[in-house]
Amino acid sequence: MRLILASQSPARLSVLRSAGVEPVVRVSGVDEDALVASLQDPTPEETVVALSAAKAEAIEHDDECVVVGCDSMLLFEGELVGKPGTPEVARERWRRVAGKSGVLITGHTVLRVSGGKVVDRASAADSTTVRFGTPSDEELEAYIATGEPLHVAGGFTIDGLGGWFVDGIEGDHTSVIGISLPLTRRLLGQLGVSVSTLW
Amino acid sequence: MRLILASQSPARLSVLRSAGVEPVVRVSGVDEDALVASLQDPTPEETVVALSAAKAEAIEHDDECVVVGCDSMLLFEGELVGKPGTPEVARERWRRVAGKSGVLITGHTVLRVSGGKVVDRASAADSTTVRFGTPSDEELEAYIATGEPLHVAGGFTIDGLGGWFVDGIEGDHTSVIGISLPLTRRLLGQLGVSVSTLW
Numbered sequence: 371m372r373l374i375l376a377s378q379s380p381a382r383l384s385v386l387r388s389a390g391v392e393p394v395v396r397v398s399g400v401d402e403d404a405l406v407a408s409l410q411d412p413t414p415e416e417t418v419v420a421l422s423a424a425k426a427e428a429i430e431h432d433d434e435c436v437v438v439g440c441d442s443m444l445l446f447e448g449e450l451v452g453k454p455g456t457p458e459v460a461r462e463r464w465r466r467v468a469g470k471s472g473v474l475i476t477g478h479t480v481l482r483v484s485g486g487k488v489v490d491r492a493s494a495a496d497s498t499t500v501r502f503g504t505p506s507d508e509e510l511e512a513y514i515a516t517g518e519p520l521h522v523a524g525g526f527t528i529d530g531l532g533g534w535f536v537d538g539i540e541g542d543h544t545s546v547i548g549i550s551l552p553l554t555r556r557l558l559g560q561l562g563v564s565v566s567t568l569w
Numbered sequence: 570m571r572l573i574l575a576s577q578s579p580a581r582l583s584v585l586r587s588a589g590v591e592p593v594v595r596v597s598g599v600d601e602d603a604l605v606a607s608l609q610d611p612t613p614e615e616t617v618v619a620l621s622a623a624k625a626e627a628i629e630h631d632d633e634c635v636v637v638g639c640d641s642m643l644l645f646e647g648e649l650v651g652k653p654g655t656p657e658v659a660r661e662r663w664r665r666v667a668g669k670s671g672v673l674i675t676g677h678t679v680l681r682v683s684g685g686k687v688v689d690r691a692s693a694a695d696s697t698t699v700r701f702g703t704p705s706d707e708e709l710e711a712y713i714a715t716g717e718p719l720h721v722a723g724g725f726t727i728d729g730l731g732g733w734f735v736d737g738i739e740g741d742h743t744s745v746i747g748i749s750l751p752l753t754r755r756l757l758g759q760l761g762v763s764v765s766t767l768w
Contacts, residue, residue, distance in 0.1 A: 390715070390730045498737075503751055512765030516589070531589045533743055533750040534764050538697075543742035544732055551732040552702055565733050566711030
């Protein structure tokens with residue numbers, strides 16, 4: 371059984387490869403802002419599930435395959451935290467979160483395709499608490515200077531340099547990286563697909 | 570500043586590389602059984618700290634460097650769980666832990682070497698709870714057939730195929746893989762070494 375990953379994230383690809391799956395990567399532009407604007411008072415869970423479904427549905431699929439779409443966002447003190455974009459925002463962001471916790475909300479959608487048609491689908495969201503450490507000024511400046519935190523949701527990673535500055539999590543670490551292995555396995559199971567058939 | 574990793578574990582090396590550090594790997598045989606036998610009624614934390622210290626002290630160091638030694642063990646229902654070794658033991662082990670939690674105890678020792686001498690040292694232990702999922706019979710047999718769980722402490726990994734079957738953790742995921750980035754950073758800090766000087 372072939373898995374199509376509807377994401378261009380190298381971190382997600384790396385998680386799947388480490389876990390024995392060599393996916394086909396296929397990305398189709400989804401207008402995320404328009405989709406979110408079309409939802410009525412969505413919860414964070416509804417938002418990431420809707421985005422993961424839109425991404426999975428938007429790509430071209432094979433005749434026989436499973437398609438996985440993913441989306442995630444960080445909530446800090448009830449507020450959605452995106453990519454910092456600039457060193458200034460990354461610095462301000464880290465000063466706020468240092469020593470505190472955020473919640474990473476992940477949404478996944480899995481489509482089962484047979485005979486060229488989507489015959490079944492499953493979606494779910496999951497939450498992981500992330501406990502941020504407190505980098506020293508020297509460490510924070512060095513981290514920002516690498517550029518790594520600028521272009522990732524929440525301004526941190528746990529699978530790169532940011533791993534030094536996350537003291538712990540409560541939940542699934544692959545969810546924080548971008549694709550939750552246990553959640554993906556659970557959704558595949560709902561569609562009658564055993565994960566070991568993808569290895 | 571050069572970091573010497575006193576371990577031959579490819580998983581530990583991979584964690585450090587992903588986090589921006591290219592260590593020198595140097596391994597010296599420590600008689601772990603003899604060392605453990607010499608400890609009087611040690612707690613699991615005392616055991617992993619003593620083993621991490623022995624590994625760090627045993628290798629040949631450079632004139633100016635830091636040396637990191639690591640040890641970890643899995644406790645399940647109060648009992649130490651080692652490497653399964655055989656498919657039969659791995660199967661029996663997984664049937665016992667499925668759907669339950671274990672505790673991964675990690676010990677690290679960091680030595681600061683200057684002018685060819687160990688001028689300072691710091692050690693600590695940390696615990697991470699691991700919540701095991703419940704693989705189906707088909708998934709468990711496929712997992713065991715890969716050989717991956719046979720030769721790792723506790724019979725599982727979270728950075729390989731085993732990641733599908735760990736529902737979550739409470740603590741630091743790099744600790745479960747074998748070298749805790751936040752704990753290593755804390756010990757380095759106690760010796761006056763900022764982790765960013767190792768990147």
